[in-house]
Structure formats: C-alpha cells, structure tokens
Amino acid sequence: MESADIENDDDISSSDNVEQTDSQISSHKTQSPSTQENDELEVFREEWREELKRKQQPQSSSVEEEAVSLYWMGAAAERSGDMHAALLFYKKACHLVPDIDFKLNKEQPPQSSDSEDSGDEDGPSGYERGSRELVEQFQTLSIQGPHWCTPARSTKSVHISSLPLDVVRCIVQWVVSAQLDMRSLEIVSMTCRALYCLAREPHLWRMACRRVWRDVSSASSYGDSWRRMFILKPHLQFNGVYISKNSYVRQGERSLDTFYRPYHTVVYYRFLRFLPDGSVMYQNTPENPMVSVSRLCHKHSRDESVLLGEYTHTGSKVVVEVVSQATGGSPQRQRGRGKGKRQGSSYDRKFHLELSLSSSSSRQRCNQLSWREYSCQSLHKPTGHAQTSHFNLDYTYTPFYFSRVKSYSTNSTGMLT
Incomplete structure (x- = not known):
C-alpha cells in the first residue's frame, strides 16, 4: 500500500516536472522573437560601426x-x-x-628640393x-628636327609641312598684314606647336611695335619682350571702329490749335577708324552703325560725309585732325542774281580732337576714348578770313567705345613689313 503511494508520489512529481518543463519551453518560445530581433539589431550596429571606421581610416x-x-x-x-x-x-x-x-x-x-623651398609659407x-x-x-618651345611640321596622319595631298620655313614665315606676315590683325595671328597659333612658335617669334612682334610706335626704346621696361610690350602698352586698335552715340531733344512745330507741342529725340553717331599708317577716318551721321561701318572699310571712300585726317598717339593722349575741303561741302542755293544756280561750300574746316585712351574693364583693353578738347577752325576761301570755335564738352559728348568689325580683316592689302 505504501509502495503504491510512493509510486503515485513519483508520478505526481514527474508530472510536475513535465509541466514545469513545458512552461519553460513555452516561455522560451514567447521570448525568442524579441531576443532574435535584438541580436540582429546589435549585429547590424556592429557592422555599421566597422564600416564607418573603415571609411574614416586613411587609404592604404x-x-x-x-x-x-x-x-x-x-x-x-x-x-x-x-x-x-x-x-x-x-x-x-x-x-x-x-x-x-x-x-x-x-x-x-x-x-x-634644390630649386624650391617647400617650407616657405609665403611662397x-x-x-x-x-x-x-x-x-x-x-x-621655351622651339621648332626642332629637319621638318618644321609633321602631319598628324598620312594624306595623299601635299601637306603644308612641305613648304620651306621661310615661305611659312611670309604667310604668317600676310596673316598679320599691314592692318596689324594680331587677333588672326593668335587664332593661327592655336593650330599646332610649329605655328605657335612662329607666331611668337620676336622679329614679328618687333615689326608690329614699330608700326604702332615709331620709338621702341621702351621695350626694356617690358622685359625685352616685344609681344608683352604690344599687349600691355596702351595703343589704338585697328580691326574695328570707335563709336560715340549722342542724342539731344529738339522742339517740334505746334499743332493748329496750339494745344499740342511735340518734342523729338534726335540720335546720331560719331565714328573714328584708325589705320596703322597714321591716317584716320571720321564720320558724323544719324544712320545706324550696321550701315555706316561699311563706308569706313576703304581709306578712299566716295562718301562725302567721311572725312580723312591724321592722328598722333603719345601715351594715353590721342590727337586727331580731320579736314573738310571747300569743294566737298553740300551745295547751297544762291539768292538774288543768279538765283537757281548751285555752288559748293566756300569754307575749309579743320576739326581738332584731343582724346584720352583708356580701358573700360580688365578684359577689354584700350577700348574707350574720352573727350579732352574739341575745336573747329573755319577758313573762308574767298576772303581768307579764319575763325576758330571751341566747343563746350558737356554731357552730350559721350565717349567713343571700340567695336570690332569682321569685314575690316577679311582681306589683306599687304604683308607686315
């Protein structure tokens, strides 16, 4: 009887153990998802920290x-x-x-290490x-080898490298031409290394400087570089025209009922084109610049409104003198006897302009001419009486600004000498 009771107690204890184990398993099952998520999150954090450390570490x-x-x-x-x-x-x-x-x-x-000091902070x-x-x-580039130029690829036609070097130098002088088209020279120098070297030859820029300034003794102040002197020293530009736009207000006629009186704004232009030989072309016209610049293309223009003259350039001072001949004036109608006949102007006029050459910005050099003095001397041909008029340079005399004209450099009248 007792043994049976003992066996029953063992069964009870075993059943209790089974129930306890089941409860532990169930509790483990209920806690495992959150524990796994925490473990995965911790692993991700560790990998992320290691990746950041690798990125922050210097290159191998x-x-x-x-x-x-x-x-x-x-x-x-x-x-x-x-x-x-x-x-x-x-x-x-x-x-x-x-x-x-x-x-x-x-x-x-x-x-x-021998030529430069890396420890110099001010260097x-x-x-x-x-x-x-x-x-x-x-x-320091120079033309080396037996051929001054080598073709980039084989070709059946005759390459420019077949020409002698002296002939190519003459071609470069024709590119600059007597008009001193230095812009075209810079474009040619971009073609290849050989033409770059030819476009930088000192004798070429020396001839250009002599055309602009008769006295070239100041080249020593520019490091004995003729090209540097031509670029930095103030001088006039020849591949375009200087334009001054002017305007004034003119009173119109009254209406019939005298209630309305109009006022008109009149716009006109002054043009100055300088040539390397010391001559200048001057025109005063109300026409649009797109139409007028073509009349200044040739020195001997048939347009009577284009006046010819000479200029001198000293430092930043430019003096221009243009002459209007008596036979070139517009005809006038006489009064009294001989009415109906037409004759030319009987006055010779000489215009004297003193201008100051300057640069309006760092990119556009020598592109502005400001007024300093303006006068006109009139000579009456029949009597020989001369009269000089000085103009008051107020705000109506606007500066001249340079504008490049492509048609002025399309043809070469002569080579640079």
Missing part, C-alpha cells in the same frame, strides 16, 4: 603610393608636351585617391608654381 599605403606614382607620371607627360597622356594619368590617380593633388601640394614634389602655392612652369615651358 599601396593604393596611395600607386596614385602618387600615376600623378607624377602625368606631371612628367605634361612637361614633355603630351597633354593627352597627362590627362589619362591624372584621371587614374584621382580615381584611386580623389584628393591626391591637395595632398601632394602640401608635400615637397620629387626632384625639386607661391603648388597650383601657382605649376602654372608658372607651364607658361615658361610654352615660352
């Missing part, structure tokens, strides 16, 4: 060394003149290390040094 030495090597290879290619290969090396270096150029500018470049930056070196390399 091997990758950075390869980028530095590619960068200096590009610099060497640039010094030798192979710009295409230099760009390829620079792109590969920046692909490996995006800020490789900034890092190298803070360091001493290789093979330059030029790496970019400025590179730009200066590039300019110096372009200035």
Whole structure:
C-alpha cells in the first residue's frame, strides 16, 4: 500500500516536472522573437560601426603610393608636351585617391628640393608654381628636327609641312598684314606647336611695335619682350571702329490749335577708324552703325560725309585732325542774281580732337576714348578770313567705345613689313 503511494508520489512529481518543463519551453518560445530581433539589431550596429571606421581610416599605403606614382607620371607627360597622356594619368590617380593633388601640394614634389623651398609659407602655392612652369615651358618651345611640321596622319595631298620655313614665315606676315590683325595671328597659333612658335617669334612682334610706335626704346621696361610690350602698352586698335552715340531733344512745330507741342529725340553717331599708317577716318551721321561701318572699310571712300585726317598717339593722349575741303561741302542755293544756280561750300574746316585712351574693364583693353578738347577752325576761301570755335564738352559728348568689325580683316592689302 505504501509502495503504491510512493509510486503515485513519483508520478505526481514527474508530472510536475513535465509541466514545469513545458512552461519553460513555452516561455522560451514567447521570448525568442524579441531576443532574435535584438541580436540582429546589435549585429547590424556592429557592422555599421566597422564600416564607418573603415571609411574614416586613411587609404592604404599601396593604393596611395600607386596614385602618387600615376600623378607624377602625368606631371612628367605634361612637361614633355603630351597633354593627352597627362590627362589619362591624372584621371587614374584621382580615381584611386580623389584628393591626391591637395595632398601632394602640401608635400615637397620629387626632384625639386634644390630649386624650391617647400617650407616657405609665403611662397607661391603648388597650383601657382605649376602654372608658372607651364607658361615658361610654352615660352621655351622651339621648332626642332629637319621638318618644321609633321602631319598628324598620312594624306595623299601635299601637306603644308612641305613648304620651306621661310615661305611659312611670309604667310604668317600676310596673316598679320599691314592692318596689324594680331587677333588672326593668335587664332593661327592655336593650330599646332610649329605655328605657335612662329607666331611668337620676336622679329614679328618687333615689326608690329614699330608700326604702332615709331620709338621702341621702351621695350626694356617690358622685359625685352616685344609681344608683352604690344599687349600691355596702351595703343589704338585697328580691326574695328570707335563709336560715340549722342542724342539731344529738339522742339517740334505746334499743332493748329496750339494745344499740342511735340518734342523729338534726335540720335546720331560719331565714328573714328584708325589705320596703322597714321591716317584716320571720321564720320558724323544719324544712320545706324550696321550701315555706316561699311563706308569706313576703304581709306578712299566716295562718301562725302567721311572725312580723312591724321592722328598722333603719345601715351594715353590721342590727337586727331580731320579736314573738310571747300569743294566737298553740300551745295547751297544762291539768292538774288543768279538765283537757281548751285555752288559748293566756300569754307575749309579743320576739326581738332584731343582724346584720352583708356580701358573700360580688365578684359577689354584700350577700348574707350574720352573727350579732352574739341575745336573747329573755319577758313573762308574767298576772303581768307579764319575763325576758330571751341566747343563746350558737356554731357552730350559721350565717349567713343571700340567695336570690332569682321569685314575690316577679311582681306589683306599687304604683308607686315
């Protein structure tokens, strides 16, 4: 009986243990989803921290060394003149290390410890040094080898490189022409390295300076560079025209009922075109500049409104004198006896203009002429009586501004000599 009771107690205890185990399993099952989510979130956080640490860590030495090597290879290619290969090396270096150029500018470049001091804080930056070196390399370019030019690809037609170098120099002088079209010369210099060198020859710019200034003794103040002197020293421009737009108000006629009185705004233009030989063309007309500039294309124009004269240029001062002959005036109708007959003007007029040459901006040099003095001397041919009138330079005398005219440089009348 007792044994049976004991067996029953064991069954009870075992059943209790089973119930306890089931409860633990059920509780474990109810807690497992949240625990797994916490574990996954913690793993994600750890991976994210490691990724941030990897991004914040500097580039590996091997990758950075390869980028530095590619960068200096590009610099060497640039010094030798192979710009295409230099760009390829620079792109590969920046692909490996995006800020490789900034890092190298803070360091001493290789093979330059003897010539430059990287510890000088007041010295030029790496970019400025590179730009200066590039300019110096372009200035030292020269034509080398038996042929002054080499074709980029084979062709059946005769290439310009077959011409002798002296003939090509004459062609370049025809490009500049007697009109001193230096803009066309710069365009030709962009063609190839050989024409770039020919367009930078000192004797070419020396001839241009002699055409502009009779005295070229001041070239020493520009580092004995004729091209630098021509660019920096103030001078007139010859491939266009200086235009001054003027306007005034004129009173009109009253209406029949005297209630309405109109006022008209009159607009007219003054044109000045300077030529390298010291002559100048002057015109005063109400016509649109698009129509008038064509009349100043040739020196000997048939238009009576175009006056010819001479000019002198000293520093920033420009003196212009143009003459209106008595036979070139508009005919006038006589009164009294001989009424109906027409005759020309009996006055010779000489206009004297003193202008000041300046630049309106850093990009547009020597493009503005401001008034300093304006007078007119009239000579009556029959009596010989002369009279001089000085004009008051008020706000109505607006400055002249330069405008380039393409038709002035399409043809060359002669080569630069």
